[in-house]
Amino acid sequence: MxxxxxxxxxxxxxxxxxxxxxxxxxxxxxxxxxxxxxxxxxxxxxxxxxxxxxxxxxxxxxxxxxxxxxxxxxxxxxxxxxxxxxxxxxxxxNRLVLISHEQQSIADIAQLPELLKEGRLAVADPDHVPAGIYARQALESLSVWQSLHHRLAPADNVRAAAQLVGAGAAPFGIVYQSDAQLLQLNVAYEFGADTHMPIxxxxxxxxxxxxxxxxxxxxxxxxxxxxxxxxxxxxxxxxx
Known part of the structure; x- marks a missing residue:
C-alpha cells in the first residue's frame, strides 16, 4: 500500500x-x-x-x-x-521553461520585464531550491537577471511557483517542463540547455x-x- x-x-x-x-x-x-x-x-x-x-x-x-x-x-x-x-x-x-497565465509566446526573453507590467515572476526560491537556482542561472546567462531579481514571487518549491501562475496570482513563472505539462500551463518560452547547469x-x-x-x-x-x-x-x- x-x-x-x-x-x-x-x-x-x-x-x-x-x-x-x-x-x-x-x-x-x-x-x-x-x-x-x-x-x-x-x-x-x-x-x-x-x-x-x-x-x-x-x-x-x-x-x-x-x-x-x-x-x-x-x-x-x-x-x-x-x-x-x-x-x-x-x-x-528535465527542461526549464517560462510559463504564462495567458496564452502567449515570447520570442525574446528581454521582453519579459516589460510584459510583467505590475506583476511578479513566480520562481522557486533562487537561493536554495534547485528550480530557482536554475532559473537564476538562465536569467543571468541571458542578461535579464538584474532587471528581474527585484520583481520575483519566490515560492517554497517549483510546484508552488507553477500554481501561482495557474491561479493568476503571477502572470509568468519559471518552472520545469514536467510541471507545465502536468498542470496544463501555457509555455511561453523554452530556455536553452546551455543557459543553466544540467537539470x-x-x-x-x-x-x-x-x-x-x-x-x-x-x-x-x-x-x-x-x-x-x-x-x-x-x-x-x-x-x-
Missing amino acids: LKRLGFLLAALLGMICHPAFADSKIFVASSLVDVVDPLVEASNIDGLTIVVGSSSSLARQIKAGAPAGLFISANEDWAQYVADDKELRPLFS IYWMVAMGHDQPEVGAFVSFLGSEEARDIVASYGFVPLERQ
Missing part, C-alpha cells in the same frame, strides 16, 4: 516526531509529486512511504536525522549534501536496512519506469 505524506515544510517538521513518520522510506523532490505514485504502483512493492518536498528542505531533514531510505534530489548539490560516502546515481533530467535528478540510497527500497531502486532502472517518467514530461537519460 502506498502512503504519501504532505510536502509542506511545516508538515514535515511536525511529522519528525510522529510515530508514523518512522516508516518513511523515500524522500523525493516536489517536482516529482505526480510521477512518484505511478512509479510506486507499477513497481508492485508494498510498504513504501513517500515524503515530498523541496530538495533543500528534505536534505536538511535527512541531515537532522529523518529516516530516509532513499533520497531523489532535483540537483546534485543537495544529493551530495546528504550522501557523505554513499554513491550518487543520475536518474533522469538532473540524483538518487542516493541512504543505506537503511529496507529491502523495499532496494527493490524500488532496481525498478527505477527498468524500461517500464523510463516509459512512465517520459510520459510525465521528464527526459530519461538514455534517450537524450
Whole structure:
C-alpha cells in the first residue's frame, strides 16, 4: 500500500516526531509529486512511504536525522549534501521553461520585464531550491537577471511557483517542463540547455536496512519506469 505524506515544510517538521513518520522510506523532490505514485504502483512493492518536498528542505531533514531510505534530489548539490560516502546515481533530467497565465509566446526573453507590467515572476526560491537556482542561472546567462531579481514571487518549491501562475496570482513563472505539462500551463518560452547547469535528478540510497527500497531502486532502472517518467514530461537519460 502506498502512503504519501504532505510536502509542506511545516508538515514535515511536525511529522519528525510522529510515530508514523518512522516508516518513511523515500524522500523525493516536489517536482516529482505526480510521477512518484505511478512509479510506486507499477513497481508492485508494498510498504513504501513517500515524503515530498523541496530538495533543500528534505536534505536538511535527512541531515537532522529523518529516516530516509532513499533520497531523489532535483540537483546534485543537495544529493551530495546528504550522501557523505554513499554513491550518487543520475536518474533522469528535465527542461526549464517560462510559463504564462495567458496564452502567449515570447520570442525574446528581454521582453519579459516589460510584459510583467505590475506583476511578479513566480520562481522557486533562487537561493536554495534547485528550480530557482536554475532559473537564476538562465536569467543571468541571458542578461535579464538584474532587471528581474527585484520583481520575483519566490515560492517554497517549483510546484508552488507553477500554481501561482495557474491561479493568476503571477502572470509568468519559471518552472520545469514536467510541471507545465502536468498542470496544463501555457509555455511561453523554452530556455536553452546551455543557459543553466544540467537539470538532473540524483538518487542516493541512504543505506537503511529496507529491502523495499532496494527493490524500488532496481525498478527505477527498468524500461517500464523510463516509459512512465517520459510520459510525465521528464527526459530519461538514455534517450537524450
